Amino acid sequence: MKFEELKSSLKNGCQNLYLMFGNDNYLLTSAVNLVIKYGGIEMPELNLVKFTEGVIDMEDVVRALNTMPVFSEKRAVYLDLRMTKKSEVKNLKVLSEYLDNYNELAVLIVCLGDNDEIDIDKSKFVAVDCNRLDFKIACLKIKATFRQKNITINDDAVELLFNYSVGDMSKILIECDKLASFVTNSIVTINDVKEIVNQSLEYQIFELTESLAKKDSVKAFKILNDLKDKKDEYRNVPSLILAHFRRLFHISLNKDYSNFELSKYLGIKEYAIKMSQKQVALFTKSSLKKINELCAKLDFDLKQSNISIDNMINLIVLSILNI
Secondary structure, three states: OEHHHHHHHHHOOOOOEEEEEOOOHHHHHHHHHHHHHHOOOOOHHHHEEEEOOOOEEHHHHHHHHOOOOOOOOOEEEEEEOOOOOHHHEEOHHHHHHHHHOOOOOEEEEEEEEOOOOOOOOHHHOEEEEOOOOOHHHHHHHHHHHHHOOOOEEOHHHHHHHHHHOOOOHHHHHHHHHHHHHHOOOOEEOHHHHHHHOOOOHHHHHHHHHHHHHOOOHHHHHHHHHHHHOOHHHHHHHHHHHHHHHHHHHHHHHOOOOOHHHHHHHHOOOHHHHHHHHHHHOOOOHHHHHHHHHHHHHHHHHHHOOOOOHHHHHHHHHHHHHOO
């Protein structure tokens, strides 16, 4: 089930087992709140038990689930495993057994996020996809957010805000608040977004790739200097560059696939496929093959401590500019 389908599903009846997965923390939190709000869980101060940090013993979780609700149709247990390590979970088998014979008066809400350390059988749950929203749905949410503040936002500004934030609603809503605080004429323009909104690391990698494809060395090195200023995030740049060029190469090899098929194959949104295809057109298959071979070699050298991050990135940039 997609996140945007959850509210209408809950209005038709709340289920007993929900699992929220995906990489957008805003959507994950919103999904949990929707189940609590529309799940028949009255007086949450008495009927909502949370397990959110530290060592989690599933015997305690199941004990909470098997407790009668107080002046309410149902009680809920919220299990936040987004940052939990496998070693911090005890008696997982007890939870597995509960899933086969659950209490009809209890709602278990598991927030897994993109944590792949914890082995939970999704097939036992109503699984809610909280990965980033499609572009059209995110646009509606952005416009509605500004409308609540009596501000309008131009369509081109919406698209740039979405791109700068790479569709992450958590980031988008923070930037919406910033824009609402700074605009003076109740209209957000594309220039406002350019001046006020922080570009995400992923978007800067996209811009770097674009400038390399167009042999724009001045812009490429300007972006690199901006990336270096991010310090803590800078160490993630090599892996993002590798992932981006790998995606472009796969798209170039599968041009007979539809955008929908590519999005399933690569595990990304169709809008991201559409944006990537524009860049694929700027490269040849052979150049993308060479770039991926170079990236793989330099990634190996980096992991073997044979090269620094700075030298690796500079070599990639200079090599692509001279292909």
